[in-house]
Amino acid sequence: MDGTLVDTEPYWMAAEHELVAAHGESWSHEDALMLVGNPLTVSAQILRERGGVRLPVEDIVRFLLGRVVEQVRERVPWQPGARELLAALGDAGVPCALVTMSYRELAQPVADRTGAFDVIVCGDEVERGKPDPQPYLLAAERLGVDVTRCVAIEDSPSGIASALASGAATLGVEAVVPVEAAPGLSRAPSLERVDLATLARIVAGDPVDLLAPSELSPR
CATH class of the missing domain: 3.40.50.1000 (HAD superfamily/HAD-like)
Known part of the structure; x- marks a missing residue:
């Protein structure tokens, strides 16, 4: 779905940057690319290990998902075709x-x-x-x-x-x-x-x- 049917990857990346910045760390575009297509729990663990996010995995997943759902409810960014x-x-x-x-x-x-x-x-x-x-x-x-x-x-x-x-x-x-x-x-x-x-x-x-x-x- 994400990336194939709908262009939500920018939504996920923005949420990752926001969360990492809130913990006083930096998150590059290259870091974000590593998470594309991963299960959310795997992405959350990477955010803990590489992004310095000091939250349980389930809390990270909840934050990312909540941010993306908010934006999709406003507009579904369909991929061309x-x-x-x-x-x-x-x-x-x-x-x-x-x-x-x-x-x-x-x-x-x-x-x-x-x-x-x-x-x-x-x-x-x-x-x-x-x-x-x-x-x-x-x-x-x-x-x-x-x-x-x-x-x-x-x-x-x-x-x-x-x-x-x-x-x-x-x-x-x-x-x-x-x-x-x-x-x-x-x-x-x-x-x-x-x-x-x-x-x-x-x-x-x-x-x-x-x-x-x-x-x-x-x-």
Whole structure:
């Protein structure tokens, strides 16, 4: 969700900077990039260890989540092409799951804006978060489908690792951090470049690399 469908990463980063500054420490953009895609408890532990935040993990999570939820309630910052792709999937009758390390408190309002998801798997509802494959395996199980017949769309290294490990065909879409080439990984610069035909190719085992130099010319 965060980074792939909605551009909430700036919200998270602002909350991290605010919290670290309140404890008299500094937090760089590079520090913030390390947290992208992590389970919230992992990010909270890093804020304790590297950011000097002297609070329990659960209090850090509560602060970050509260700040981001406040902003999302004011405005959902959709990524280009996200709503259009979800609408096309819905029109085609393709079952969809939202797999996010954000907690349901944040994920549900975003999902409700689309009506596109049959299943939601959240970070506070799994034992092992990304990069473990459990979230994607659970989503496929709840959808009642074979995970190898699914396309997972991700933007972060931990999310991509989770999706690939689950056996899902995986599409990495660049958002905050670069998507490095990897065997079997499809890539795109934006969801605006992704349509149903693209997803059909990917799930059929034909990786698509729209970030390759030959594919970067404007269309």
